[in-house]
Amino acid sequence: MATHTFSLPKTAARLERMPPYGFELINRRIAQLSAAGADIIRLDMGSPDMPPPQPVIEMLQRSAENPNYHNYGSYRGLPAFRKAVADYYARRFGVQVDPDTEVLPLIGSKEGIVNLALAFLDRGDAAIVPDLNYPAYTMGALMAGGDVILMHLDPERNYAPDLQALRQHPDLRRAKLLWVNYPNNPTGATCDLDLYAELIAFCREHDLLLCSDNPYAEVVYDGYRAPSALQVEGALTCTVEFMSLSKLYNMAGWRLGACLARREVIEALLTIKSNVDSGHFRPIYEAGALALNATPQSWIDQRNAIYQARRDAILAACPSIGLSAFKTSGSLYVWARVADGDDTAYVQAALEQAQVSLTAGSMYGPAGKGYVRISVGVEDSRLQEAIARLQRWYANWN
Numbered sequence: 001m002a003t004h005t006f007s008l009p010k011t012a013a014r015l016e017r018m019p020p021y022g023f024e025l026i027n028r029r030i031a032q033l034s035a036a037g038a039d040i041i042r043l044d045m046g047s048p049d050m051p052p053p054q055p056v057i058e059m060l061q062r063s064a065e066n067p068n069y070h071n072y073g074s075y076r077g078l079p080a081f082r083k084a085v086a087d088y089y090a091r092r093f094g095v096q097v098d099p100d101t102e103v104l105p106l107i108g109s110k111e112g113i114v115n116l117a118l119a120f121l122d123r124g125d126a127a128i129v130p131d132l133n134y135p136a137y138t139m140g141a142l143m144a145g146g147d148v149i150l151m152h153l154d155p156e157r158n159y160a161p162d163l164q165a166l167r168q169h170p171d172l173r174r175a176k177l178l179w180v181n182y183p184n185n186p187t188g189a190t191c192d193l194d195l196y197a198e199l200i201a202f203c204r205e206h207d208l209l210l211c212s213d214n215p216y217a218e219v220v221y222d223g224y225r226a227p228s229a230l231q232v233e234g235a236l237t238c239t240v241e242f243m244s245l246s247k248l249y250n251m252a253g254w255r256l257g258a259c260l261a262r263r264e265v266i267e268a269l270l271t272i273k274s275n276v277d278s279g280h281f282r283p284i285y286e287a288g289a290l291a292l293n294a295t296p297q298s299w300i301d302q303r304n305a306i307y308q309a310r311r312d313a314i315l316a317a318c319p320s321i322g323l324s325a326f327k328t329s330g331s332l333y334v335w336a337r338v339a340d341g342d343d344t345a346y347v348q349a350a351l352e353q354a355q356v357s358l359t360a361g362s363m364y365g366p367a368g369k370g371y372v373r374i375s376v377g378v379e380d381s382r383l384q385e386a387i388a389r390l391q392r393w394y395a396n397w398n
């Protein structure tokens with residue numbers, strides 16, 4: 001019998017449209033450097049370094065002890081968690097949603113962001129994505145076979161979208177989704193309710209679904225209170241909002257979030273999700289519901305005071321490390337312009353020579369060229385050490 005040499009089937013063409021995830025590349029290089037003995041301080045990831053509220057951890061432990069909680073759950077998640085999300089929106093934003101038909105739990109909001117694109121975009125359709133964005137908006141559109149229309153954000157107007165320019169875009173009629181995110185990753189820019197009202201009017205006029213990605217709503221400084229897009233009168237007609245417990249309660253590793261939208265959108269998303277995942281582990285929903293129902297505002301305020309002090313330390317250090325920063329009142333990031341404009345060279349040299357990892361602005365879109373993003377999600381003494389290293393390194397760089 002003739003011998004056959006196995007050839008691995010060729011991967012799908014969609015992979016060719018998808019560049020490797022930026023953090024995957026950073027992680028690989030950091031792993032190499034660490035294996036060679038380097039002590040890298042990571043100011044790149046937007047991952048909270050502090051733990052969730054203690055009662056939430058205890059609830060997870062108690063709930064996991066229940067022998068009946070280890071089977072498959074409902075595709076729509078635990079009703080008590082959906083209700084906790086709806087109650088939080090009512091309390092915090094004065095927004096009323098039906099927990100059974102207008103809330104869908106997610107395995108982290110990233111999952112829902114990508115699956116929403118699969119639910120709405122066909123080949124030839126497009127998603128409007130801010131030029132400076134969390135990469136999942138783009139990746140979801142590309143996975144769905146759709147295209148991306150980049151939307152300019154105006155730094156002179158606190159990184160608000162330039163809707164005038166968008167109106168003139170030749171492909172606007174192909175668009176179905178319009179993504180926004182305030183408090184913003186990567187710039188830290190915040191917005192007020194008027195901006196959401198303007199966006200909703202635009203989306204109504206052009207038959208677009210406004211996708212408001214709002215994971216940093218409670219990561220705010222200087223007394224700022226972030227709104228929800230759903231606060232605009234009648235918003236639910238054309239708006240989807242994603243919320244997440246990752247940054248809200250320092251639960252990034254738990255992978256828990258939710259989508260709030262009108263029934264038809266929830267059903268479309270559920271059709272994709274129920275064929276991909278089978279919901280979350282019940283103890284995670286129970287602990288998540290407790291976090292939403294019982295965490296006092298003082299816990300959030302104390303956590304934010306720590307982030308704010310770190311933000312201030314980074315802002316104060318920026319001039320001494322060749323950066324000029326944009327002052328932020330929200331998110332986990334400081335966004336800063338590099339003195340000579342080459343963000344990639346700056347970030348590479350900081351990693352290789354100062355052993356401090358930052359992210360290059362270009363990772364977030366063409367408008368990020370010349371900027372770096374610095375995360376406040378690192379413990380105080382490590383942050384001080386990172387600043388000192390960057391100052392020593394920058395004094396001798398070039």
Ligand SMILES: Cc1ncc(COP(=O)(O)O)c(C=O)c1O
Nearest residue numbers: 046108109110134185244246257
């Ligand atoms: C703007 C934005 N949206 C969504 C996410 C995803 O969050 P989650 O942990 O809920 O998947 C992140 C995570 O960093 C983010 O920065």
